[in-house]
Amino acid sequence: MMPGSLxxxxxxDVTERIATVVxxxxxxxxxxxxxxxxxxxxxxxNAGGDAQKALDxxxxxxxxxxxxxxxxxxxxxxxxxxxxxxxxxxxLSLAIDPLDGSSNIAVNVSIGSIFGIFPAExxxxxxxxxxxxxxxxxxxxxxxxxxxxxxxxxxxVQRYLLNPDTNRFCLLASGEKITSKSNEFAINASNYRHWxxxxxxxxxxxxxxxxxxxxxxxxxxxxxxxxAEAHRILTRGGVFxxxxxxxxxxxxxxxxxxxxxxxxxxxxxxxxxxxxDGIDPILSAAPKSLHARTPLxxxxxxxxxxxxxxxxxxxxxxxALFGSRGLFRS
Numbered sequence: 001m002m003p004g005s006l007x008x009x010x011x012x013d014v015t016e017r018i019a020t021v022v023x024x025x026x027x028x029x030x031x032x033x034x035x036x037x038x039x040x041x042x043x044x045x046n047a048g049g050d051a052q053k054a055l056d057x058x059x060x061x062x063x064x065x066x067x068x069x070x071x072x073x074x075x076x077x078x079x080x081x082x083x084x085x086x087x088x089x090x091x092l093s094l095a096i097d098p099l100d101g102s103s104n105i106a107v108n109v110s111i112g113s114i115f116g117i118f119p120a121e122x123x124x125x126x127x128x129x130x131x132x133x134x135x136x137x138x139x140x141x142x143x144x145x146x147x148x149x150x151x152x153x154x155x156x157v158q159r160y161l162l163n164p165d166t167n168r169f170c171l172l173a174s175g176e177k178i179t180s181k182s183n184e185f186a187i188n189a190s191n192y193r194h195w196x197x198x199x200x201x202x203x204x205x206x207x208x209x210x211x212x213x214x215x216x217x218x219x220x221x222x223x224x225x226x227x228a229e230a231h232r233i234l235t236r237g238g239v240f241x242x243x244x245x246x247x248x249x250x251x252x253x254x255x256x257x258x259x260x261x262x263x264x265x266x267x268x269x270x271x272x273x274x275x276x277d278g279i280d281p282i283l284s285a286a287p288k289s290l291h292a293r294t295p296l297x298x299x300x301x302x303x304x305x306x307x308x309x310x311x312x313x314x315x316x317x318x319x320a321l322f323g324s325r326g327l328f329r330s
Contacts, residue, residue, distance in 0.1 A: 002168070006174055014067070059079075059098035059099040064086070073093050075093070078291070083127075092119060093120045094118075095259050099113060100112050100226055104225050109223060112143060116258070116263035116266065118135060118136065132283040132284075138152055149169055150234065178299065178300055179237035179300055181301075184239075189203070195245050198278075198313065199241070201313075202307050202310045206218040206220070207220075230267070233273070234267070239298070239304055239307070242254065243297070244278075253293050253296060257294045262283065264296075273299055278295050278311060280308075
């Protein structure tokens with residue numbers, strides 16, 4: 001399935017099974033609308049309260065079934081309320097968002113699958129409710145103009161491309177690196193009024209461009225697909241921000257630590273970037289529950305560090321910064 005693979009032997013079988021599902025999903029997504037409606041809502045919501053699309057359920061079932069008979073003991077999915085035990089003798093466990101960004105299917109925007117691998121412990125809680133730095137592997141698949149599989153097992157990031165003619169993933173590159181600084185950032189600016197003062201001040205300084213304290217012009221991007229944002233940043237640098245904000249239910253952001261943030265942070269750090277909750281490293285934290293959420297900032301290390309520094313400013317200083325300019329004021 002993966003010619004030229006650099007995957008460690010203990011992860012090869014699990015990765016092959018995941019890659020097989022990814023290839024099948026890529027084809028199903030490409031044929032969406034011809035065989036069935038993939039973007040239709042089901043009658044249920046997942047454990048995080050989000051409406052499930054048909055493809056969310058299809059992807060979850062496909063990954064779970066593919067891992068039967070593998071080294072995976074526990075399977076924790078964003079689409080399942082509780083952990084599923086697959087193999088009581090398994091030595092590894094998988095946390096997965098089977099289909100991230102499924103609401104973008106209808107508009108043909110890139111979507112993906114995100115997963116992290118932990119050593120299996122005696123219970124599912126001790127396996128998954130621990131710091132992301134204890135991951136032994138992570139990856140994501142992006143279903144876009146090309147289907148790519150980005151993987152890391154603690155020794156850099158590997159990029160695989162699905163050859164549509166052979167239905168095989170081929171190694172394109174290893175040792176992917178993110179530039180340490182970039183003039184590109186991604187955030188949903190419509191939530192500006194809800195952000196904390198440090199986040200607003202940081203964005204204001206970027207928007208001020210060459211006339212502001214950064215003395216440089218910035219570009220802003222927002223795809224609203226975590227995998228697409230991560231893939232762009234791994235490819236050409238930048239910084240992504242999904243902070244917590246003042247809205248009810250958004251105090252800790254909306255992204256799940258276990259299935260989304262920790263695996264993405266692992267890949268970003270393996271590529272030389274940084275990932276925080278806006279202040280502290282994401283991978284040093286541990287979720288308190290399977291579906292716990294966290295703010296997330298990741299990308300080029302200098303940019304991520306700058307935002308953390310804004311949170312260290314005295315409140316009087318960030319208040320003064322916010323009072324003197326703003327994203328929607330001259």
